[in-house]
Every structure is written in structure tokens, then in C-alpha cells.
Amino acid sequence: MADTHSSHQQVPVLFSFSVSSRPSSVPVGSGYEVLIQKFLSIFGRQIDVHRKLVLQYFSEEWGQYIDLPKGFVVSEKCRLRLVPLQMDQIPVLGNLSPASTAFFCCDMQERFRPAIKYFGDIISVGQRLLQGARLLGVPVLVSEQYPKGLGSTVQELDLAGAKLVFPKTKFSMLLPEAEAVLAETPGVRSVVLFGVETHVCIQQTALDLIGRGFEVHIVADATSSRSMMDRMFALERLARTGTIISTSEAVLLQLVADKEHPKFKEIQNIIKASAPESGLLSKV
Template identity: 55%
Template sequence: MDPAECLLVLGDQSRPSKISKKATHDSLKNEFQNQYPHQIHDAVPVVLQIWDNDWSYWVDIPTTDDITLVSGSKVRMIQRSNVGKRLGNLSQDSCAFFCCDMQERFRPAIAHFEDIVLVSKRLLDGAYALDIPVLVTEQYPKGLLKTVPELNITKANAVIEKTVFSMMVPEMEKKLEELGNLQSVVLFGVEAHVCIQQTALDLLARGIEVHVVADATSSRSDVDRHIAFERLRSHGAIITTAETALLQLVKDKNHPKFKEIQGLIKATPPQNGLSSL
């Protein structure tokens, strides 16, 4: 069987390689080590992904199953260098806020929607005050309409349309590369068990710490919301609140923006079903 002509992607580099059309996770990892001998470290856990042309999306390659390659396949390796170091700290210079699909059509369908809009507004205003990058997605806005007007996304670094559930579409990947030293993401929006969960898992696979804001995140049902939080905790995500995240970022009452952040969190956050995790 003739080998497949593939492209191996590591960071911003790519190299052609001839690989057996029947490959395994280990054989692909070995090929990366051959192609990038001074950049791959055995002690660092890795994620391997293949580009899906139909979905225009990177898909994780299972560690146990064989995978079929064809000529033109693109395979990417992500080294998770910060695995095991998740302390839950947030810093202004290495953080971004992800606002996921807070759109008008979801208003009547999502549990506690008005409450998560209120809390999301605090998060966005806080991010703008602290000069933290804000990245917004909108799921199929032609059908689900645009982000709700209560949320000011005019100052966002990007507003990206998507049809896949995860926020990690190619345009978002490019934005993350532009941010450079991104270590943590504060993630909120809808739905907890679909777009939020898939985004969080994609970010965790890239070695990025994820803080899911419980009082700004919901689903159509509380059951789906709660189970999503349980799963994300088990994979290393941090389930937090808006006030916790914002105060972690200012850290000190002498911070020049403390009074502004204090003004945002002064009102008691919603105390309904959102408090049940």
C-alpha cells in the first residue's frame, strides 16, 4: 500500500511527510518526533488532531483506535506543557474572555436566560475596564439572530460566526495565535452541555486553563447544565462565578480599576436556580 502524503503541523510550522495510510496515535507521534526532533519532548503530554475538510475543524485522534489517512491529510500536534499546573490563577496579561452564543433566539428557550445576560454584562464590562481581550461567537446568526442588545460587543476583539458547536473554529484559532501568551480563558454563555462544554474541552486539550462562569452559563434544562459542570470539573476545568473571576483579576483594593470593578459586582447576583451546581 502506497503511503499517504500528509502535512504535519506543529505550532506555526508544517512539514510534509509520507505516512502509512493505516496509522495509530503512537506511530503519528513517532513521525512528529522524527520531523521535529528538537521540539518534541517525551515527558510532555500531547494531543493529536486531524483536519476534517467537511466540517473545517480539527478533530482529536483517539489514543486507542487506528486512523485512515489519505494524501492531503493534515495532522496537528499540540503539546500540553502546563498539564498538572492548574492552580486557578487569573492574570490580566495572559487571560481572555470568551462569550459564547448569547443570541436573541435563545432568550425564551434557555433556563435563567435573563439572569445570565445580567451577569454576562458585568463580565464584559469588567473585561473592557481591565483591557482583557474579549472574543465572541454567534451560532448561525441567520437563524438564531445576533447577540442580545443588552451585551455590548462593539469593543470585542472579534465577533465570529460559526455553525460547529465549539468556539474553536479556524478564525478563533488565528485570534488565539495573535494573543500570544494566552494561559487562561474565562468562558460563559450557552449552552453549558453543548457549545460551552465542547469549547472548554478543546481549550483544555491545548493546555489552556478554563474558568467556566457558572452564574453566566446555562442550558435549556438544569439537568444538562449540572451534568456539564460535573464533566468539565472532572477534566480539569474550574467552575467559578463572575465576582470570583473579576476579583481574582484585580487582586488588590489598590488596583487602579478596583473601584470600577467593585461598582460592577456591588449588586447581589441572581439567587435562583443558577446557584445550584
């Protein structure tokens, strides 16, 4: 008599990663998420989850491995492999559009004013970015590092219309409440990130976002640290991970993209006076 509980049936699968191959099995109907977890359980620390990974199966029809089609589930014995792509194989184009972008404003708080280099300048540029985001309908998330001890966001930054203002003790902004907002706006694939400090909260936020598959743009003229050396090496490291180091004017004009955009004149007014060319300039 046939087993009617087909979901409990196991299908043999050959799992390959790098130069290793291991036979195992998964339940009938297993899809992408189950297969990824199976790869992780078999190969463990060999797999760098922060790299872009492609899951492929061996096609008898073509006689080679091909990318897993959307909606693929295991229904019969098969061979699968997980392929990590080199960063230089993934061109990061850095295109921005309001419908697919969110702004992250990180820890621009009063207590940091005397310590952060060129803090007044990055506040000025931050104002431009927040104003542009409101005009273009781009969601803004604002974090405050331990506000009980370090104070609120500086008064010069108008947070009216921000999607979320939240406290944190973790350095990265990518906390569950921020992830929930991103999940509510599933079209978002690019994050424009600015604030302090470049080598701590900005860097850790950027790395977490990249690990989740987001494209990250760091606004160099709105991002600083107490130490210019820390800032410089953080930006260099992040650029090597595929993070795009940009400027406020470039970001805003990329978001409107066309002189005929209905908000172009208003964005033009924001950037009419150039952003301050502070001591940050030579330390990018």
C-alpha cells in the same frame, strides 16, 4: 567523502510509550514537533492527545530519563519516551491576570431567550463580565451560532471593544478565526468562558481549549442550558477534566487581585449589587 546534506542523515532512536518500545529513526536535527509526530505515527491511538504529555530522553550522565530541555534536537543515537501525566498530578491553580486572560462569550442570542433557563439572569451577569473586561483590557471573543437563523447577540450585551464577533455552525468556539486571535496574543493562557448551552457549545469549547493547553474558567452564574439536568452533568464532567467552575465576582476580583489596583473602584462598582441568585444556584 562525507555527506554534506546532514539533514538527510537518519539517526537511530528508541521510542518508548507505556510498556512498549520501538526502534526507529529520525533525521538529524529533529526537534520536539517532529518527535511528537513520530510518536503518534508509531503508537497511534494508544496516545490520548487530550492528556498532558511530557517528552523525555535518557541521560547517560544521570542514568535515567529527564525532561527534554528547551531547544533539544536529535544529533546522535538516543532513547526517548513519552509520558502521559495523570490529571491529579497537575494541580490547577486557576490564577488569573488581565495580561494572560481572554473572555469567550458563547452564543448569547435573541432566539435562545425563551428556551434557556434563567436567561435574563445570565445576560445580567454577562453584562458585568463584558464591562469588567473592557475596564481591564481583557480581549473578548463573541460567537453567534448560525445568526442567519438564530439572530444576533442580545442587545443588552454591549459588544463595543470586542476583539472578534464571529458566526459559527460548529458547536465549539475554537474555530480558526478564534485561534488566530489567540495566536496574536501569545501571553493568553487562561480563558474565561460563559454563555449557552452548557452541555453543548460551552462543553465542546472547553474541551477543545483544554486540549490546546489552555486553562478554562467557566462562569457558573453566566452559563445555562434549556435543561438543568444537562447543565448540571456538563459542569460535573468539566470539573473532572480540570476546568475551574467559578463565579463572575470571583473572576473579576481575581483579575484585579489588589485593592490598590487602579481599576479596583470601578470593578467594585460593577459587583456592588450581588449577582442574581437564580435557580442556577442549586444546580451547579
